[in-house]
Amino acid sequence: MEYLELKKLLKFSLKEKEIIKKLEMPEDAFLPLIFSIRFGGDWSLNKNSKKVMSIKEKITRYDKEKKIGYTLEIVYLFLNPILLSQEGTVHRLEKCSNKKERELVKRPYKVIVGSEYILKATMDPLESTIRLKKVNSPLEFTGSSAYGVSHEIEHLEKGEIKGKPFWEFKYLIDD
Numbered sequence: 001m002e003y004l005e006l007k008k009l010l011k012f013s014l015k016e017k018e019i020i021k022k023l024e025m026p027e028d029a030f031l032p033l034i035f036s037i038r039f040g041g042d043w044s045l046n047k048n049s050k051k052v053m054s055i056k057e058k059i060t061r062y063d064k065e066k067k068i069g070y071t072l073e074i075v076y077l078f079l080n081p082i083l084l085s086q087e088g089t090v091h092r093l094e095k096c097s098n099k100k101e102r103e104l105v106k107r108p109y110k111v112i113v114g115s116e117y118i119l120k121a122t123m124d125p126l127e128s129t130i131r132l133k134k135v136n137s138p139l140e141f142t143g144s145s146a147y148g149v150s151h152e153i154e155h156l157e158k159g160e161i162k163g164k165p166f167w168e169f170k171y172l173i174d175d
């Protein structure tokens, strides 16, 4: 890494520390959010009976006339989340970062999540900003974010994700 890049990374990390202090959050509680920002995806962490998870949503805005757009990334950080309700069953394949192969699992289509503290981070690639805002609990999610919530809460409560391996699928030839 170049010296100037290193300096910028250091400045970014220091700013991060400052923000964590301002938000009066334990540093560990901020980690899943940092992971979602740096590496993408959803994350969870269970430490000293404190549970934290981050759920990422993506919204693409595209102007068909100008043919230009951007993808907003919204990360919700939850402190001690609980699943208040869930609705529906969706059979799907999922890849967990702890495992090499995808597995067949069942997830709810809609969830409502309660939490002691929810922080919403909006990453705007046009502005190059990460806006932080405390939001009220509970929150409702549907579709892919609901699957993410269910996946991370399974990690927090049971540790590992349990599903059927892909080799239980059968190839069929249609004619």
Ligand SMILES: [Zn+2]
Pocket: 095, 096, 097, 098, 151, 155, 161
């Ligand atoms: Zn996982």
